[in-house]
Amino acid sequence: MARHIYSCPLRWSDMDAFGHVNNVVFLRYLEEARIDFMFRLAPGDGSPSFSGGSVVARHEIDYLRPLVHRHEPVTIESWVTKMGAASLTIAYEIKDPDVTYVRASTVVVPFNLETQRPRRISEEEKYFLKEYLDDGMTSAP
Secondary structure (H helix, E strand, O other), rough: OEEEEEEOOOOOOHEOOOOEEEEEHHHHHHHHHHHHHHHHHOOOOOOOOOOOOOOEEEEEEEEEOOOOOOOOOOOEEEEEEOOOOOOEEEEEEEEEEEEEEEEEEEEEEEOOOOOEEEEOOOOHHHHHHOOOOOOOOOOOO
């Protein structure tokens, strides 16, 4: 199982009055990593995969340690933990090599912008996502 790695820059404006990255800003970090994962790394050469839009159905975030502003980016690892017919769950860790700041997950629903309705995950999208699938199940020897 592969993990998508995104190097996320920190901005001075990300800090709150307490001197650490504000909890809401972490949602933006997750969005940046998710967009990079689903759109930049999606099959290319005119493929329609992931280009029709998607909506977030749910976020879940565990804040483990405060993150303070610095010039070095923070690493966001992303992978798929669940894939259904018309939704997928992406898990994340926002971290440095020796500390994890946040663990999170997002339920994403592919969306048809023309019909304004959810759509099924295509076979091409499933093929791409399977490389990043880690559902926690271990196979028997």
